[in-house]
Amino acid sequence: xSKKHPIIAVTGSSGSGTTTVKSAFEHxxxxxxxxxxxxxxxxxxxxxxxxxxxxxxxxxxxKRNFSHFGFExxxxxxxxxxxxxxxxxxxxxxxxxxxxxxxxxxFGQNPGEFTPWEEAGKGSDLMLYEGxxxxxxxxxxxxxxAKHADLKIGVVPIVNLEWIQKIHRDTAxxxxxxxxxxxxxxxxxxxxxxxxxxxxxxxxINFQRVSLVDTSNPFISRDIPxxxxxxxxxxxxxxxxxxxxxxxxxxxxxxxxxxRRNTIVVPGGKMQLAMEVILHPIIEKMIN
Numbered sequence: 001x002s003k004k005h006p007i008i009a010v011t012g013s014s015g016s017g018t019t020t021v022k023s024a025f026e027h028x029x030x031x032x033x034x035x036x037x038x039x040x041x042x043x044x045x046x047x048x049x050x051x052x053x054x055x056x057x058x059x060x061x062x063k064r065n066f067s068h069f070g071f072e073x074x075x076x077x078x079x080x081x082x083x084x085x086x087x088x089x090x091x092x093x094x095x096x097x098x099x100x101x102x103x104x105x106x107f108g109q110n111p112g113e114f115t116p117w118e119e120a121g122k123g124s125d126l127m128l129y130e131g132x133x134x135x136x137x138x139x140x141x142x143x144x145x146a147k148h149a150d151l152k153i154g155v156v157p158i159v160n161l162e163w164i165q166k167i168h169r170d171t172a173x174x175x176x177x178x179x180x181x182x183x184x185x186x187x188x189x190x191x192x193x194x195x196x197x198x199x200x201x202x203x204x205i206n207f208q209r210v211s212l213v214d215t216s217n218p219f220i221s222r223d224i225p226x227x228x229x230x231x232x233x234x235x236x237x238x239x240x241x242x243x244x245x246x247x248x249x250x251x252x253x254x255x256x257x258x259x260r261r262n263t264i265v266v267p268g269g270k271m272q273l274a275m276e277v278i279l280h281p282i283i284e285k286m287i288n
Contacts, residue, residue, distance in 0.1 A: 005090040006126045006286050007083055007148060009134030011041075012155035013196050014068070014166055014188075017209065021155055022130045024275035028283050037086075037121035041131010042097035044079045046072070049112025056187070067184075069132060069191035076133055076143050083148035086127050094120040125287060135199035146202040150286060153279075154203035160215040161225065168224050182219055204242065207275065208233040209268060230268030233259070234278070242282055252277050 008025070012018040022038075029036050045068060047055055052073070059066035067073060086092040096115045098104040104111045121127065135146040135154070146152060157165065163185055170176040170184075200206055209232050211225040236244055239262050249264055250256050253274055256266040266274045 005087050005124075006150040007087055008126060008128050008151045008153070008283075009083075009145070009149040010128070010130045010153045010155065011132065011134030011199055011203065013132065013162055013192060017157060017165060018130050018155045020272060021153055021207065021275060022128070024272050024279060025128055025283075027276055028280050031280075032284060032287065034125045034283070034287060035123065036126050036128045037092065037094070037124040039082070039092065039094055039120075039127060039129045039131075040096060041079075041129065041133055042099070043095045043114065044075050044082075044131070044133070045097060045114075046075050048097075048114055065187075065190045067188040067191045069188045069195050071138070071141050071143075071195065074133065076136060076141070076145065079133060080136075080143055080145045080148065083127075083129070083145055086121060087148055090124065091119055091121040092127065093117045132196065133199070135202040136195070137198070137202055138195075146199070151282065152203040152205075154200040154206040156200055156206055157209040158211065158215075160218040161209060161211045161230075163218040164215060164221045164224055167218070167221075178219070204237050205278070206233075206235045207271070208235070209271065212268075227268035227271055232266050232268055232271045232274065233263060234266065234274065235260075235263045237262075243285075244278070249274075249277060 010018050010021045010025070025036075028034070045052070052068070055073070056066055082092045095117045096103075096107075098107065098109055098111055098113050098115065101111050104113065107115050109115065129149070133145060134149060135152045137144050137146050166185065167178055167181045170181045171178055209230050211230045213225050213229045215221065215225065236242060239246070246258060246264060250258070253266045253270050256264055256270075256274075259265050
């Protein structure tokens, strides 16, 4: 952790909605005149798209588990060192993973490739990481990314809703077929359980969206449940350390209620407002 160069890690599975939290942070940064350096977790994949396809095919032939969620497919020790370096010096090495032709065009590259590494963060106030592995703690692989982050946010919709969001995103924005996305979900399941899920015991705040409509079969859902068709469960690991004022939150967020002493539930339509109301004073204190 670093008082001089703080790090915020937003972590969640593919299709979980981490970009919503990223958007809330952008609003807060704008209002508080904060200059962040943003790091995308996809840039720490070990393989580009073509190489990854070959690795997956090879693993399937050998009947091994292999996915973007796992340790083998990512350079997580480099990610930990990047966190550590930024916390100490306020600079880091960064690159981008280019998901689509639209993202790749400005760089003159192809979708599925990485941009070259570059130094970033000079003059920044803090780092915002958004990706799959922002709160990893694993003694077997000698990795502890969580200890370097000053604020860890988990974005964890109920799993059927997460799958619906991923299927719709990957088919609409990335050109995949629904059956291909389903195969990816199944292939990633072991790593989802063993690598992704344990992080949410280390996060400081978890935002879990729960749908209020039937999502029993996410693989045939024609649309994503709207925010007004859901509630958001917000759990604080240590609400005293974060100085959370639940009475104030309930006043600000109409129709919210406490479900446990460290948990508040808010209407889905107020999810981004809730994030901003909760995170604004935390970031202000962090910067001060």
